[in-house]
Amino acid sequence: MPKKRIGILTGGRDCPGLNAVIRAAVRAAREHDFDVAGVQLGFEGLLTRAVVPLTTETIRGILPKGGTLLRTTNRGNPFEFPDGHGGCADRSAEVVENIRELGLDGLIAIGGDGTLRIAQRLCDMGIPIVAVPKTIDNDLAATDYTFGFHTAVAVATEAVDRLHTTAESHDRVMILEVMGRNCGWIALFAGLAGGADIILIPEIPYSPDEIARSIRERQREGSKFDIVVVAEGAKRVGGAEKYLDVATRRLGGIAYQVAGDIAEQIDLEIRVTVLGHIQRGGSPIAFDRILATRFGKAAADLIAAGDFGKMVALRGDAVCAVPIRDAVSNPKYVDPDGQMVATARSVGVSFGDGR
Numbered sequence: 001m002p003k004k005r006i007g008i009l010t011g012g013r014d015c016p017g018l019n020a021v022i023r024a025a026v027r028a029a030r031e032h033d034f035d036v037a038g039v040q041l042g043f044e045g046l047l048t049r050a051v052v053p054l055t056t057e058t059i060r061g062i063l064p065k066g067g068t069l070l071r072t073t074n075r076g077n078p079f080e081f082p083d084g085h086g087g088c089a090d091r092s093a094e095v096v097e098n099i100r101e102l103g104l105d106g107l108i109a110i111g112g113d114g115t116l117r118i119a120q121r122l123c124d125m126g127i128p129i130v131a132v133p134k135t136i137d138n139d140l141a142a143t144d145y146t147f148g149f150h151t152a153v154a155v156a157t158e159a160v161d162r163l164h165t166t167a168e169s170h171d172r173v174m175i176l177e178v179m180g181r182n183c184g185w186i187a188l189f190a191g192l193a194g195g196a197d198i199i200l201i202p203e204i205p206y207s208p209d210e211i212a213r214s215i216r217e218r219q220r221e222g223s224k225f226d227i228v229v230v231a232e233g234a235k236r237v238g239g240a241e242k243y244l245d246v247a248t249r250r251l252g253g254i255a256y257q258v259a260g261d262i263a264e265q266i267d268l269e270i271r272v273t274v275l276g277h278i279q280r281g282g283s284p285i286a287f288d289r290i291l292a293t294r295f296g297k298a299a300a301d302l303i304a305a306g307d308f309g310k311m312v313a314l315r316g317d318a319v320c321a322v323p324i325r326d327a328v329s330n331p332k333y334v335d336p337d338g339q340m341v342a343t344a345r346s347v348g349v350s351f352g353d354g355r
């Protein structure tokens with residue numbers, strides 16, 4: 001029997017741990033006696049047939065490296081591929097054809113919700129795909145955690161720690177804006193880990209008056225500074241998200257809005273830091289390396305078992321497989337009445353909602 005050949009691609013935005021998944025999948029594929037082809041630039045590489053052989057030699061040393069060896073793009077959706085004239089074309093049939101031409105018996109697609117949606121549609125067209133979820137935002141309900149999230153939290157926590165020293169020295173309100181799209185996980189985790197006084201998340205709309213009130217209350221209690229961690233997708237009660245670019249729905253700038261909203265109501269100086277892509281770059285922490293390694297191995301095993309249309313996921317301590325279809329239909333928001341928020345409130349965190 002000819003040796004089986006599988007492909008691996010990374011789609012959407014980069015995330016710490018992508019290389020660790022690739023490495024583990026290639027190593028596990030060796031156990032199954034598969035050849036592995038790395039598809040470059042996500043699904044776009046299946047249109048241009050940009051593939052490179054992945055062997056234990058070519059992946060050497062990539063475990064601690066951020067980004068992705070295979071490169072990635074969030075503009076490579078073959079169902080809506082840019083036609084070069086400002087429009088889009090459905091080129092999915094070419095992808096199906098190229099997968100056959102390249103002799104791929106299975107494909108591991110590593111990506112966030114956009115990649116998972118494309119993977120599901122290609123599965124529906126008969127392509128044997130297994131998916132691996134990635135995102136620093138941790139916003140997929142099908143898995144307890146995505147790799148990359150804890151690295152982003154660690155970076156954001158360090159930023160909170162560093163801002164604390166300036167806040168304390170200068171009696172200032174330091175506002176840190178973190179990523180997370182429309183979910184407040186990074187802000188909540190980093191805010192709790194860093195001892196923030198105020199955490200603003202999309203799931204709990206804030207009132208500027210309440211933020212100012214909580215800052216003044218802390219002043220009355222003797223604290224002369226405040227640390228505010230705000231998720232990029234946070235919004236005022238009755239307000240809307242703040243976009244850097246409305247057309248592409250790229251979030252950003254809410255920290256400046258919060259600063260402006262409260263400036264007149266408090267007598268402390270305010271400074272804003274937008275952490276940006278620092279929290280998505282660089283080396284994954286140990287937790288994410290291990291999770292990514294477990295996901296990569298599990299994905300290769302699913303391919304070997306012919307169990308397609310599945311996504312690997314972490315449930316409790318176990319890595320399991322769930323239908324991709326279920327994973328994409330279910331975003332994971334912070335529960336405003338959940339234990340994490342309750343814990344934060346009980347240690348004195350304000351969510352700017354007056355509770």
Ligand code: F6P
Pocket residue numbers: 013112135136137179180181232250251280
């Ligand atoms: O989904 C990951 C993420 O980093 C979000 O937290 C953020 O909103 C977005 O990507 C930023 O995207 P870009 O890299 O295109 O600016």
